[in-house]
Amino acid sequence: MRDWGRLPGDAIEDLRRLEWEHTGRLRERLLGRRPFPIPCLLKPPTGNQALEDLDHFHGYIAAWRKWPWPHQVTWVTKRFRQLGQFEVPVRLEIESTQALIAALGDEAVERSRGWAERMEPLLSLDKALFTTLINRLEELDRLSMTDIHLLASVLPQLQRGMGRRRYLRALPLQKVDTKFVELNQSLITALLDVIHGQEVSVHGGLEAWLECRVTPSNWLHVKPLCPEVKGRLAGLDLVRLCFEQLTTYSLPASNVLVIENLQAGYGLPELPDTIAVFGGGANTAWLQAEWLKDRRVGYWGDIDTWGLKFLADARLRQPHVEAVMMDLKTLLTHVERGVDEDRLAGLPAYGLTPAERSLFDELRFGRHGVGRLEQERLSQDYVEQGLAEWIQASAAV
Template sequence: MTMLSVAEARAKARKRLTSSMAEWAAEAVAEVRVEIALHPPTEKQALTDQAAAADWAASWRAVEAKAVGTPASGLEIEWEERNWARVGRQRVPIRLRLTTPDEVAAFAGGDTARDWRRLRDRTAAIRQRFGEVGGRRVGDAGRDGDADRDGDAGRDGDESRDSDGETVGEALAAAVRSQAKRILGLSDASFATVIAVVDWLRTHRLGSLRPRQLPIRGVDSKWFESHRSLVIALLAGIGHADAVSVLDAEPRLRLRILDPALVSGAGSGEAAADSDTTAAPAPTGVLSDGLDDITAPISQLSGLPLAPKLVFVFENLESVLAMPAWPSAVAVHGSGYAVDQVTRLDWIAGARVLYWGDLDSHGFAILNRLRSRLPGVESVLMDEATLLAHADLWVPEPKPHTGTFAQLTGSEARTLDRLRTEGDVRLEQERIPWETALDRLRTAVGDATEGHLGEEERDRRERDRRGRDRGERDDGSTDTEGHLGEGSDDHR
């Protein structure tokens, strides 16, 4: 095995420090036991290149000499004498031992050591301000020649515990440990502000507020959103999790009402005409004629007095915006993996739902996600025929999804397999010509509308025709008021 150089040992120490500094700082660890095997040469290796072996041993003597000259050094090098037949008695270093976090950092050097000192000092400031965390040693009773190790070298057994059995200070330590990267990444000024905000909030319980309502001078909503997780974690760590409950903005969806008739009859209040005069008024004005493009919180959209027969859910917003008028239909922007939010719309339960997403692995993952919440959803333009008909428009998928999707139909699963077989390609929704897409959407709706949408549409047209005939017989005039679908056969 190759002799471990000082530089290689520093790299190992640096790796160990990076993985452990959050725990060491959070728990105020005073002692550790990190050992690094140095892999001294065999006699044969030493004979092969005696100068290299001598230089290697000298480099470790220099490290030891520097440590000996440093007060309270936590660096030790273990040496061992070897009696070799041809080289004679030789004293070789076999193991480096680092016994304090500061010594691990000092030996590792570089930016990692600087990060440790910053995290150590900031964590100490948090403990000093909000509560002491009992220090403990970390050590290891066993050995593994090539491994860097640490382990428990003792705890303070007299620390008091709360009703949940949690040692006093453990909650704060856990908060610091989970937020170590954020604490480390703050500027000095930002860190000081975080400490000041946590200190203020623990003595001023605010209840539920939006970020804009926080009455802390100099702390605006943008600042709080950037530092929110750290502030909330520290408050929880010092037992003040209820000091402030920040209200998040509710997710929003965008939809288009493709049939004006869905709006014109909504909230008219006709059903309340014969009701008791003390009844609550009907929700007039909830929707206005001409309103067809709405972006709002999901809870508000769910409460709209809509009863569509058909709901299109598209991954691409431009496809939603390009949709023409469509009888008893609504088009919803699915917003990628947020598509399951669509199922929170109460009025979608009685509708037929068609989903169209990108023809790629993530498109099928999103479809699978939606169908797990809405089993009856149908896909359109996500089949093998569509994929192969647009092979010239394929592009590589940057980061394909490698999972399996239990909710896909056989046809959809075969299309996904074909995507992967062709080299993880993708056919983005917006690359399919719009007229081609519309034709397929009409076909998809028509394929399953007998006795459903198509029959109702034919009945409505027949009623409209009879109404026009009556109007002509009564006054000789023609009813020129347009009905949805008439005069627009070019898109059916």
Template sequence: MADPVSPGAVAAKAAASYRNRRSRWIESPTLAADDPVTIALHPPTERRVAADPDAAVAWVRAWRSRRGPGTVDWEERRWRSYGTQTVPVRLTLTGADQVADAAGAAREWRTVVRRREALAAVTSGTSALPAALGRTASRWSSLAEKDFDALTAVLRWLRENPSSGLYIRQLPIPGVDTKWVTGHRGLLEELLRGMADDGGPDADGKGDSGAEDGNTAGGLGVRTVPRECGIAVCDRALLPGAPRIFAASLDELAALPLRPDRVLMLENKEGLYALPALEDTVAVHGGGYAVHELAALPWVRDAESWYWGDLDTHGFAILDRLRAHLPAVRSLLMDADTLTRWSGLAVHEPTPVGRDGLDRLTAGENAAFELVRSGGLRLEQERIPWPWVMQRLREHWRLG
């Protein structure tokens, strides 16, 4: 049977309920006002009283003298050896205020309530806002006061200027700089989505600034500098007069008059500089998990496409994602033979990804994936001796 709960143990039990229910209370002030938390006190049995009557008496006296929040329910117990005794059986804390007080978190809860009201005041109130406030509570409630003031200021400005067409660095918000906005962007976006479920300009997370680089998709309704992709024109005849290696936005790359027979997408940028002249070939830096964006380039879709990534679990996850957008893409040197031959150059992969969801790998790629996952290995593509890489590349592509 459970031990009797002393008044001193209430704080820990109330704290557990406070942590578990806080998000729901933030979502619903009505629930927060009267949500009951009942703590069973497990009064001692007659056998326990017989074993230590002084402890039982002290326990009952402690509950009689308790002055904390909540209501204690008392019931009679009829014991053969001790007659009828009245003992405390449960403590009921009603509402978030009482639970927070019992948990020693009354000051924190008052701050949460004040901040919730401040965030709700930024908008007229939407049905999705309470849930957004609950989901993000741990982030906005833990902010320093000056950062919370900045949060409300940025939210208010973005709500009032949903289609400014400005870049983040151009936002004219006192006391807020670019670093602050980018560092808190995820929180801002989630709260703005909650504030925009009324069908306003941010309801789809895109805004309507009409920026050509698609930079409003993050949900702030402002523009960001587009991602630039490095490109190596390995056959200079494909783009006469252009630098051999340069970087440009996806829109600019899409507009290039390129018609290569072959496109090689590289996980890492260094490979662009290491590649020699290769007939009818263009190489592009994939940018890790953003590589699927390259599938939108017309000259990538129309060419024979290859992907060469690191031999680790993330490299195969990136390949799988790319293949969802570019089904015909083939992998280069991402096989068990390459890994086995050069495993001495591999290092430990600290944060591998799991197998779930990687449904587009070939049998050979799956075999290599299992090797790197089971061995916890990472073989970066640049580590493989370059003469061997070039020999295999020319064999794959039947180059002279």
């Protein structure tokens, strides 16, 4: 590769890579936090280099003489042995954002026009939004002009307390759909913070500032496992409850069986005075619920490092949680159905019994030829027997 005599195309490619496509640097240029000019060294040749490739030497000089903005190019007089004296370009300086865009060509010009077009309706609301809009150029690029007009329409409508304990999706907006607000909540929050002096963030975010009800999240399935518990649950076979409801609503059974995976929950047999909560995966936070302290709680998950980690997490919330079918016996009974575990969890510092810690190590080091046994791979008769034994142990206490 020739390391001298950089051509206009080389300089433009560097400007594109180092300035235009470097989001942080571009943002600083646009906000005036990174000063102009942008220097580009053109690496004029030594005498020997010029002699070795005269075509490139003359082409390099000719190319920069055709540069559309001559004032940006610094030339110096150099005397080359055997070639004589030449004016050679040594440095290109881009003096402004407009000059950078012009040098980069049509694509950059079009993109900058798009920014101007998108910003205009928003800046008409408040000129102070400029800095925030520049800081969120990627989001601005993704919005259509229809979305921009929706954004300009919704910002003046959103006022502190207007939610009146409704969900965000039920806001009383004019000519704006509430899904748009939900999908663009981060950008809307940033812009409203400028308009309202950081009020939105101080209040804990958009929904809190609007005084909306918290949108339910972290849904789990709840299934009564006997007719009596089903009757206490209004006769429902299966319901979905969110994190907030599970932490406050006391489920109507003495035994609570927590199942890691969704499909395993559908295969549960009838169990007396028992209700199952399943499909939460890593979500064990709901187990902090106070009402669980006086219930018998069983946990059944995959026999792998992550399943044992989730078991430990559950015990950090409720120390009396009992593991169900998460032992060496279960693993060895079904070992031919095991697989490798691609990504291992770290050994929890707390929450596992000595036997469970030993099992964790055996899985981690593949001592039985497998690292993972999914709970769905257990034989159904084994599952039913294991759950029956758990219930019988409860009755014996």
